[in-house]
Amino acid sequence: MTTQAIFDIIAGHARDVLPELVGQPLCGQDSLRELGANSIDRAEILMLTTASLGLRIPLVELSQPRNMGELADLLAAKGARVA
Amino acid sequence: MPDAVVTGLGVVSAIGQGKQEFARSLFDGRSAFGTLRRPGRQLPAAQHGNGHANGHGHEPGNDHEPGNGAPHDNTAVFLGAEIADLRLPVSLPRKGLRTASLSSRAALAALHEAWHEARLDDVRPERIGLIVGGSNFQQRELLRAQEEQTQQPWYIRPGYGHAFMDTDLCGLCTEMFNIRGFAYTLGAASASGQVAILQAVEAVRSEQADVCIAIGALTDLSYWELQALTSMGAMGSACRPFDAEREGFVYGEACGAVVIERADRIQRPGVERYARCLGGAMIMDGNRHPNPSLIGECSAISHALRRAGLLPQQIDYVNPHGSGSRIGDETELQALRTCDLQHAWINTTKSITGHGLAAAGAVEVVATLLQMRAGRLHPSRNLDRPMEPCWCFVRDTAQSCDVQHALTISIGFGGVNSALCWQRL
Numbered sequence: 001m002t003t004q005a006i007f008d009i010i011a012g013h014a015r016d017v018l019p020e021l022v023g024q025p026l027c028g029q030d031s032l033r034e035l036g037a038n039s040i041d042r043a044e045i046l047m048l049t050t051a052s053l054g055l056r057i058p059l060v061e062l063s064q065p066r067n068m069g070e071l072a073d074l075l076a077a078k079g080a081r082v083a
Numbered sequence: 084m085p086d087a088v089v090t091g092l093g094v095v096s097a098i099g100q101g102k103q104e105f106a107r108s109l110f111d112g113r114s115a116f117g118t119l120r121r122p123g124r125q126l127p128a129a130q131h132g133n134g135h136a137n138g139h140g141h142e143p144g145n146d147h148e149p150g151n152g153a154p155h156d157n158t159a160v161f162l163g164a165e166i167a168d169l170r171l172p173v174s175l176p177r178k179g180l181r182t183a184s185l186s187s188r189a190a191l192a193a194l195h196e197a198w199h200e201a202r203l204d205d206v207r208p209e210r211i212g213l214i215v216g217g218s219n220f221q222q223r224e225l226l227r228a229q230e231e232q233t234q235q236p237w238y239i240r241p242g243y244g245h246a247f248m249d250t251d252l253c254g255l256c257t258e259m260f261n262i263r264g265f266a267y268t269l270g271a272a273s274a275s276g277q278v279a280i281l282q283a284v285e286a287v288r289s290e291q292a293d294v295c296i297a298i299g300a301l302t303d304l305s306y307w308e309l310q311a312l313t314s315m316g317a318m319g320s321a322c323r324p325f326d327a328e329r330e331g332f333v334y335g336e337a338c339g340a341v342v343i344e345r346a347d348r349i350q351r352p353g354v355e356r357y358a359r360c361l362g363g364a365m366i367m368d369g370n371r372h373p374n375p376s377l378i379g380e381c382s383a384i385s386h387a388l389r390r391a392g393l394l395p396q397q398i399d400y401v402n403p404h405g406s407g408s409r410i411g412d413e414t415e416l417q418a419l420r421t422c423d424l425q426h427a428w429i430n431t432t433k434s435i436t437g438h439g440l441a442a443a444g445a446v447e448v449v450a451t452l453l454q455m456r457a458g459r460l461h462p463s464r465n466l467d468r469p470m471e472p473c474w475c476f477v478r479d480t481a482q483s484c485d486v487q488h489a490l491t492i493s494i495g496f497g498g499v500n501s502a503l504c505w506q507r508l
Contacts, residue, residue, distance in 0.1 A: 040242050043242075044240055044241055047238060047239075051235070059241070
């Protein structure tokens, strides 16, 4: 499982939560906050992502990444596996 | 004391969305009862059953054969009226709608209609208030969210943390319509919608706001509430208020919005006034239970008339609570008789819409004001054998009626009695 696959899952859930992102290209340097996600939106995206990955991680442990790429790296480091 | 008048109405119901559709169905006596089909509305064991939990195996509304309203076996199904296709204005932001409950979406649709009719974009947001009648009105949505994560509760949506509160509806409405005065929910059981209107009237009269919108929230029942209401004997298989064969109420999804404002502050071109609220009252029985009180109902009606400065003889039309409850309808007619209102025309909105619970009082005020404006009274369904033939019931067809003054009555479990007096403008 690559971090790109994890990133794609994050991006998919970001579009679920923020419908205005549908059709908009996203990259690793994009910040959820700067894309318009408020704190609840970010928590929802993180929860949907960890559920998709089958990870059980306190969301507070995912608060440090500055962008979606760093978040994908952190999730990979925490053992995210995507078939 | 300043006059409080109605300048906007909005409605969403199983018989139609928007005033035109709603009124057309009312005057045609066209209902939408059937087996409840929304996810979370039927007992898990009854998803494929054939019997009816609130009345065995016959379609509600059209029947002439009473059900027994008793709880049944675990293959029974619940009956009622559901909104087939809730349409939301495209102008509302999609993001907020993603996690909006059915109750919230219905409120947004009703509010949108009332808001634009009253042209509230031209009112200072700080002078607009919102009161949402209803409590615990998102039960089915909460049940579904919980059941989706039963095996893994740690994945519950974080947004559930604020959306489970009824006040989420206030947050959504004030965000989407930029309301910057006060907003809160109030609970008065099945009288919630009407009590919200009463409080909105008080708010504009006391200058807390120039405009106050009252919403009767869509009560989104899950199978737990439906089963409990069936078990307590409150629900029937067909809604037949004031009929000798009445057996209880039938649930109906609905939401109503009513814009109340101070008459002397309305200067917006094109805004029309439906009616003036002359007075109203909410009186408690001092009784936790569902049973009605003749004294309480009489007290609410007589206080409302006195505050309105009206004599009973001046009331042309009564929109009653009329749920189809055996004891409730009997008590209500006794109260109307005691208050010298036997001359007034009566029809039964719930026989067509179903019982919207928290929404009912607001939806019935919408129905009342639309009838006053139209000069017509809608028919009452299933009133085949009136329990007391001496009353001026509107039976199976709509009829013309010049209504100058109307009385609306809403009663709720827990000893709640409310009444409002209206004057057509």
